[in-house]
Amino acid sequence: MSADASRDVDVAVVGAGITGLALTHALAERGVPSVALEATDEAGGVIDSKPLDDGLVAERGPNRIRLTEGVERLVDAAGLRDDLLVADDDLPLYVYAGGRLREVPFDLSTLVRTDLLPWHAKLRLLAEPIADDVRSDESVGHAVRRLVGETTYRNLVEPIFGGTYGSDPDRMPVEHALPALRRLRAEHGSLLPPLFRRLRGAGETPPPVSLPGGLQRLPTALADRYDDRVRLGTPATGIERDGDRYVVSTPDGRVTADDVVLTVPAPAAADLLDGVAPTSAAALGELTYNPLAIVTMYSDARREGFGYQVRRTESLRTLGVSWHHSLFGRTGQYTAFLGGMADGRIVEMDPEDVGEIAAEEFEVVMDAAAHVRDVAQMTDALPAYDESWAALDRVSLPDGLTLATNYTARVGVPGRVREAERVADDLA
Structure with missing residues (x-):
C-alpha cells in the first residue's frame, strides 16, 4: 500500500498464509470485493520453502499436502497443475521402536x-x-x-x-x-x-503432493494472481468499530470493511482484537503452541517410504523423519523434526548443535551418515491442542469478525482450504 492507499471493501482478510489466500481466491470467485493484509514480504505463512543446491528444498513448514478437491482447485487457480510432484501413497511408514524400524499397518x-x-x-x-x-x-x-x-x-x-x-x-x-x-x-x-x-481400499485418501522448488510456490503464485487483492509487507496494526463496519489500521492506510476475517496465529489475533473483543482476545492469549526444529539433511541412504516416527520410550530426541528422497525424487534428502511439548529447549540451542543431534540420531536409525543442510527453529510452530484449548469456550466475537485458523478448526492445508471455502460461502 502507498501512503494514500486506503481501501473500502466488503471483506478485509488479515494474513496471507494459505488460509487467507484460499479465502481471497474463494471470495474473488464469488464476486466479493476483498483485500488481504500480510505483515511479511512473502506469502505463505507456515508454508516456508528454501531451495537448496542439487535440487534439495528445505521445507520449514508442511513437507507435503494431500491433493484434496479444494487443494486441487487452488493448484489450478495458481496455474501449477503440470508442475505437481505426486508421491506414491502406498509407500510404507515406519515407527522406530526397540532399536529398529517397524512398519505401520x-x-x-x-x-x-x-x-x-x-x-x-x-x-x-x-x-x-x-x-x-x-x-x-x-x-x-x-x-x-x-x-x-x-x-x-x-x-x-x-x-x-x-x-x-x-x-x-x-x-x-x-x-x-x-x-x-x-x-x-x-x-x-x-x-x-x-x-x-x-x-479393503474403500475411501482412499488423496495422494500427497509437492512442487519443484518447494510448497511455497503455491501461495506465491496465488498472491501473484491476486496482486490487486493481496498487500504484502502491510501489517494490520489495529481493528476499530465504525458504526456497522470495521476499520483495519495499517502503517500505510486504513481499510474499511463490512467483515474482517483473521487467519493469523492466536497471539497476533489477540493483539488485534483487544480493542473490539477484549474477553475473546484474553482467551486467545492463553492458547499454547509447541516449539519445533526442522533439520534438512542429505544422506546416501536409499530407503523407500514416507519416513518414520520415533516411539517416545526410545532414547532419541527426534520426533520423526520425512523421506523426501523416495516421496518426491529429491535424491538423498531427509527432513528431521525435533522438539515438541516435552523438548522445548531444542529451539534455544545453537542451530549447529541441533543439526548434530539430528544427524547422529539419523545414523543410529538408518545406519547411514547424514550431512546437515539447513536448520530452522520455531518457538510457536504447532498448536498444542492441550488443556489451554478450553479457553476457546470464552471466545465469542461480534458480528462481522471471524476467526479462520488452525486453532479454531482443523490443522493441515486441506482443512485450511475447506474452512476458507466455508467462510467465503457465509460471507457471500
Missing part, C-alpha cells in the same frame, strides 16, 4: 505381518467395539488406551499422533484435538468398520 496384510504390534495387541483390537463411548472431556491418550490397549497406544498412536503435533496425547482433550474419534464411534459404534473399509 495401513492394510490387513501389514497388520498381520508387522512386528510393531505383538499378537496380544492385535487381538486386543477385537475388544474395541465393546468399550465405552468416547467422552469429549477425556484426553486422546486415555480414550485410545481404553479402546485399543496400552501397547497399541505406545507403539502406534503416541508416536504417530503425538509426534505429528509434538504434543502429549495425555494432555490433548478429545473435544479439541481429535473430535473425529467421537464422531466415528457415534456413527459406527466402533472404530473397526471404517478401519476395515480402508483395509
Whole structure:
C-alpha cells in the first residue's frame, strides 16, 4: 500500500498464509470485493520453502499436502497443475521402536505381518467395539488406551499422533484435538468398520503432493494472481468499530470493511482484537503452541517410504523423519523434526548443535551418515491442542469478525482450504 492507499471493501482478510489466500481466491470467485493484509514480504505463512543446491528444498513448514478437491482447485487457480510432484501413497511408514524400524499397518496384510504390534495387541483390537463411548472431556491418550490397549497406544498412536503435533496425547482433550474419534464411534459404534473399509481400499485418501522448488510456490503464485487483492509487507496494526463496519489500521492506510476475517496465529489475533473483543482476545492469549526444529539433511541412504516416527520410550530426541528422497525424487534428502511439548529447549540451542543431534540420531536409525543442510527453529510452530484449548469456550466475537485458523478448526492445508471455502460461502 502507498501512503494514500486506503481501501473500502466488503471483506478485509488479515494474513496471507494459505488460509487467507484460499479465502481471497474463494471470495474473488464469488464476486466479493476483498483485500488481504500480510505483515511479511512473502506469502505463505507456515508454508516456508528454501531451495537448496542439487535440487534439495528445505521445507520449514508442511513437507507435503494431500491433493484434496479444494487443494486441487487452488493448484489450478495458481496455474501449477503440470508442475505437481505426486508421491506414491502406498509407500510404507515406519515407527522406530526397540532399536529398529517397524512398519505401520495401513492394510490387513501389514497388520498381520508387522512386528510393531505383538499378537496380544492385535487381538486386543477385537475388544474395541465393546468399550465405552468416547467422552469429549477425556484426553486422546486415555480414550485410545481404553479402546485399543496400552501397547497399541505406545507403539502406534503416541508416536504417530503425538509426534505429528509434538504434543502429549495425555494432555490433548478429545473435544479439541481429535473430535473425529467421537464422531466415528457415534456413527459406527466402533472404530473397526471404517478401519476395515480402508483395509479393503474403500475411501482412499488423496495422494500427497509437492512442487519443484518447494510448497511455497503455491501461495506465491496465488498472491501473484491476486496482486490487486493481496498487500504484502502491510501489517494490520489495529481493528476499530465504525458504526456497522470495521476499520483495519495499517502503517500505510486504513481499510474499511463490512467483515474482517483473521487467519493469523492466536497471539497476533489477540493483539488485534483487544480493542473490539477484549474477553475473546484474553482467551486467545492463553492458547499454547509447541516449539519445533526442522533439520534438512542429505544422506546416501536409499530407503523407500514416507519416513518414520520415533516411539517416545526410545532414547532419541527426534520426533520423526520425512523421506523426501523416495516421496518426491529429491535424491538423498531427509527432513528431521525435533522438539515438541516435552523438548522445548531444542529451539534455544545453537542451530549447529541441533543439526548434530539430528544427524547422529539419523545414523543410529538408518545406519547411514547424514550431512546437515539447513536448520530452522520455531518457538510457536504447532498448536498444542492441550488443556489451554478450553479457553476457546470464552471466545465469542461480534458480528462481522471471524476467526479462520488452525486453532479454531482443523490443522493441515486441506482443512485450511475447506474452512476458507466455508467462510467465503457465509460471507457471500
